[in-house]
Amino acid sequence: EELDDIIVYYLELGDFNYADMAVTYGLKLHPNSLDIKIKKLEVLLEWEDYNTAKEMIDELKGSSMENTDFLVCYAKYYSNLGNPRKSIDICKKALELNEEENFLNNFIADEYVNLGDPFNALKHYQQALKEDPTDEYSLENAMICFSDLNKSEEAIAFLNDYLDNFAYSEVAWSEYGQYYFNRKNYEEAIKGFDYMLAINSSAVGVYASKAACYEALNQYKKAVEVYEEMLELEYTKAFTFYKIGLCYKALKQPTVALNYFQKSLREDPQFYMAMMEQSYLYEEMGGMPEALHFAREATLLNDGNLDYQKRLAFLFIDSGKFEESLSCLKKLVDAEPSRFYNWYAYTE
Structure with missing residues (x-):
């Protein structure tokens, strides 16, 4: 032992x-x-x-067909070789031994997923959840199957029933919030995220989801409040500063927005998204040299982004720097040879 x-x-x-x-x-x-x-x-x-x-399987088969651990290995062998149907058959035989039912049902469900059969996968994830109601893996994957089957009403009924019995499940409340977020019912999504934060106030990702709901509702001040709570929990804050900057940009407060984009860059000097947003703000405020500077820096860090190349080319042309714009335009016609306006700008 x-x-x-x-x-x-x-x-x-x-x-x-x-x-x-x-x-x-x-x-x-x-x-x-x-x-x-x-x-x-x-x-x-x-x-x-x-x-x-x-x-070794051939050696053990004669003496171990009533051994759950062996049958799991036997099933895994066929699963790894890309034969999920054989794997499922072996797992179902293992289920007859009435051991490890939660694990085996998850195994079978995963194999049905590999077969592109979410209907049968869902049945076994739900069975796994019956064997162990606290199994977050089964719950998350059951919701994915409902989504794949386009059974939204059944999904929320299943989730509400689960929450009636397990009201303190973080995963269930997260799924509840995400379910309504995906359907653009942001008020109901916020309720789900609030319940989860009441259970676990250090779940950083949930703050981001809640703030995104407020942004979708154009309630940017409330979004900023949530992001500020999030900042207290984060180790790396660059993206959150960037999101606060976007909120203030939407609130038509460019100076405050610029301040947060600058904070974002102090946290991560290579965060090109914050650089490009500064470029847009400087352009709005009439600071074209600064707009060009930050657009150039952002594009250097994200050279394959065609939108960045187009913007940089425009700013070069606007500044009378036609030779510099050619390198951007050349990349555009190479990447999008069928777009008329790329060639038109290049020709001009």
């Missing part, structure tokens, strides 16, 4: 070399142990040594 625990520890840690060393040592002490041989099979599958794994 101690050897088994050590092997399992290294397998869960993902340290397969040490797991193999423990298996080898275990087989020296107990050469006929089925449990240790099955752990050896797990290691072989992790190493993708399928020829040796098949030999």
